[in-house]
Amino acid sequence: MYIARILYPVEVLGPGKRIGIWFCGCPRRCKGCSNPELWEFQDRYKINFLTVKKLISQICSQNLVDGFTLTGGDPLFQYEDFRRLVDYLSNISEDILVYTGYTLEEISGKNLDKIAVLIDGEYIEERNNGCLLRGSDNQKIHIINDHLKEKYETYLLSAKNQIQNFATTDGYISVGIHRKEFQY
Numbered sequence: 001m002y003i004a005r006i007l008y009p010v011e012v013l014g015p016g017k018r019i020g021i022w023f024c025g026c027p028r029r030c031k032g033c034s035n036p037e038l039w040e041f042q043d044r045y046k047i048n049f050l051t052v053k054k055l056i057s058q059i060c061s062q063n064l065v066d067g068f069t070l071t072g073g074d075p076l077f078q079y080e081d082f083r084r085l086v087d088y089l090s091n092i093s094e095d096i097l098v099y100t101g102y103t104l105e106e107i108s109g110k111n112l113d114k115i116a117v118l119i120d121g122e123y124i125e126e127r128n129n130g131c132l133l134r135g136s137d138n139q140k141i142h143i144i145n146d147h148l149k150e151k152y153e154t155y156l157l158s159a160k161n162q163i164q165n166f167a168t169t170d171g172y173i174s175v176g177i178h179r180k181e182f183q184y
């Protein structure tokens, strides 16, 4: 599988302190995408599932993890690996938030159980108006897991878009919902 980053604590893409996982691969090429470096499957981001599990387990053994945010790239572009990872993560937390460029209708045949929240749809730069948790207002937040409905409804009422910077081996990575003029 191809995963570019696993970061903790991500506090700007869902409630609490989360593990953020950035998948590679996205066929859409949205104008203004904040992660164009993740469109292709690059060899340096190839990683086996066991290593991903070990990294996540290591973070979880030393920290309080409130949930997971899967983004990219498009996690669903590597659907089989994505499903395998979601199955694993769901044993740790049921709070799994997933970003995808597909609309919910386009992936209606896929197995979305064990996903708590799906934020769907491509990024449309002209519709980037600062809406919470979403790059553009055509994207929708689907709370799939009823157990977490209240948690997310409360979060959505109180949260604000913020940016976090992480130091990585690739330099600084800026995480969060960026404004239209953001320069990567």
Ligand code: SF4
Pocket: 026, 027, 028, 029, 030, 033, 034, 035, 036, 072, 073, 074, 100, 101, 121, 122, 123
């Ligand atoms: S769907 Fe997301 S990752 Fe893919 S090009 Fe659009 S903004 Fe970038």
